[in-house]
Amino acid sequence: MTMEIQRCMLDADGLAAVAARYAEAAMGYVATATLDATVATVDLRGPKPALAYLLDEMVVRESGCCSHLTFDIAETATGYRVMLGTTQLEQPAQAELAEALAVLFPTAEVTQAAGAWGDIPGAAPGPVRG
Numbered sequence: 001m002t003m004e005i006q007r008c009m010l011d012a013d014g015l016a017a018v019a020a021r022y023a024e025a026a027m028g029y030v031a032t033a034t035l036d037a038t039v040a041t042v043d044l045r046g047p048k049p050a051l052a053y054l055l056d057e058m059v060v061r062e063s064g065c066c067s068h069l070t071f072d073i074a075e076t077a078t079g080y081r082v083m084l085g086t087t088q089l090e091q092p093a094q095a096e097l098a099e100a101l102a103v104l105f106p107t108a109e110v111t112q113a114a115g116a117w118g119d120i121p122g123a124a125p126g127p128v129r130g
Contacts, residue, residue: 009065018061019103025054026107029079033101036113040084040097042105043076051080058104069100 008015029046044051059071072083084100086093101110 014065015103018065019106022058022104023106025050026105029054031105031108033105033108033110034113035094035097035101035110037094038085040101040110042082042084042101042108043079044082044105045079048075048079055080055082062104066100 010018028050029044031042031044033040033042044055055071055073059073062069062071068087070083070085070087072085074081074083082105084097084104086096086100098110101108
């Protein structure tokens with residue numbers, strides 16, 4: 001499966017390498033995510049030092065190649081909560097967030113918030129991926 005994030009500055013090989021790095025890191029944490037119309041909320045549970053390192057690396061890397069993505073990170077009792085957003089305000093932003101989640105947090109169990117997809121043609125409620 002070819003992965004693509006709209007407006008990503010990486011070529012296909014670069015994106016594949018980054019996706020592989022995040023997939024390797026994902027073996028060390030458990031993630032759940034809720035995707036709504038404007039933001040993806042990702043809860044990461046795992047060793048905090050490793051998660052902090054990963055998130056620091058992710059923010060630096062993604063700021064360089066996908067500067068339209070925004071990260072708001074807060075420590076929780078069991079790990080971290082990441083609010084992933086985009087500066088893209090038009091309706092396809094939800095699809096872009098779903099694509100970013102698949103690369104950045106590949107093992108996350110993702111669900112859609114009620115009413116998150118508005119009038120996007122072909123969109124349906126339920127899990128983004130199972």
